[in-house]
Amino acid sequence: MITNPAANVAIIALLAAMMCALLLVLLRPLLQRYALARPNARSSHKIPTPQGAGIAVVGATLVVGGAFAAVLGFAPLLMLFIAVPLLALVGLVDDVRPIPVLPRFVLQGLAVGLVVFTAPDDLRLFPIPFAAERTLLLIAGLWFVNLVNFMDGLDLMTVAEAVPITATLVLFGLAGELPWPATAISAALGGAMLGFAPFNRPVAKVFLGDVGSLPIGLLLGWGLLHLAWQGFIVAALLLPLYYLVDATFTLLRRIARREPFWAAHRTHFYQRATDNGFTVSRVVGEVFILNIALAALAALSIAQRSMTADAILLVLGLGAVTSVLSRFSRPRR
Numbered sequence: 001m002i003t004n005p006a007a008n009v010a011i012i013a014l015l016a017a018m019m020c021a022l023l024l025v026l027l028r029p030l031l032q033r034y035a036l037a038r039p040n041a042r043s044s045h046k047i048p049t050p051q052g053a054g055i056a057v058v059g060a061t062l063v064v065g066g067a068f069a070a071v072l073g074f075a076p077l078l079m080l081f082i083a084v085p086l087l088a089l090v091g092l093v094d095d096v097r098p099i100p101v102l103p104r105f106v107l108q109g110l111a112v113g114l115v116v117f118t119a120p121d122d123l124r125l126f127p128i129p130f131a132a133e134r135t136l137l138l139i140a141g142l143w144f145v146n147l148v149n150f151m152d153g154l155d156l157m158t159v160a161e162a163v164p165i166t167a168t169l170v171l172f173g174l175a176g177e178l179p180w181p182a183t184a185i186s187a188a189l190g191g192a193m194l195g196f197a198p199f200n201r202p203v204a205k206v207f208l209g210d211v212g213s214l215p216i217g218l219l220l221g222w223g224l225l226h227l228a229w230q231g232f233i234v235a236a237l238l239l240p241l242y243y244l245v246d247a248t249f250t251l252l253r254r255i256a257r258r259e260p261f262w263a264a265h266r267t268h269f270y271q272r273a274t275d276n277g278f279t280v281s282r283v284v285g286e287v288f289i290l291n292i293a294l295a296a297l298a299a300l301s302i303a304q305r306s307m308t309a310d311a312i313l314l315v316l317g318l319g320a321v322t323s324v325l326s327r328f329s330r331p332r333r
Helices: 005-034 054-072 075-096 101-116 130-151 157-174 180-200 210-229 233-238 241-256 269-275 280-304 307-328
Strands: none
Touching: 005 054, 005 157, 005 180, 054 075, 054 180, 054 210, 075 101, 075 180, 075 210, 101 130, 101 210, 130 157, 130 210, 130 241, 157 180, 157 210, 157 280, 180 210, 210 233, 233 241, 233 280, 233 307, 241 269, 241 280, 241 307, 269 280, 269 307, 280 307
């Protein structure tokens, strides 16, 4: 029985932050020796930097979230707690020795599918055949996992995205609009990201690596999907809207130019911003502020519970994102 949800989520976040920071202190010398990311033409960093901090972030999230799950009996988390380590393992191998595109997508699809196809049948979004909806969710989940990976290319960028999303999901949970398991996992992930932040601030001492960005994408997507399953689809779209627009537009542009869209590159808007004279801190700061604004729009969407309001709020969100992307794409004066 949950007697004090606010105290519980505060304890979860604090424990996850402390555990993540401690693990990073212990792991960093090992990562420095065996998992060094060397700069290349597509990199945003200038000096060799250890990667693999995702081990600490994901580990702290699962350990702290899992401990509370065991105490409170979160049966719905079982498949998530299988899928996330699987995805982390795929990312870890890919960090050390790149996996070919097709096997990588198959393994990622298996992890996402474990979460999507084992969810209760009564959790529905649209009045379409059940198999069709779950297949669409698999495709969307696979894309979301990869776009979080694609967007993890700048110091603190994933922190600036994940912390506002998880904090907002926690607030929605405390307001009774999100199931407690999703609220607790969001608190654990948000806390772990805060524990990681001091090590990743410019100039970063350590990177997440695919071992972190891929499972973080799954954890964020899982929380947003639960929000959508509560009937708040527009709110679930507004929260990650910057990532969705930047990554999707960049992908479509690369496909139109017949570029190998699966290969590493420096053409995302946030990467072009640093080439256009924006400092890393300025880019990340603007993204963070934008995400706070998107969180406010998501909260309004839930409060209004109106299709008309949802349409207006979605347009406002797209306008705010477009404004930031437009500024990023031009040389700074």
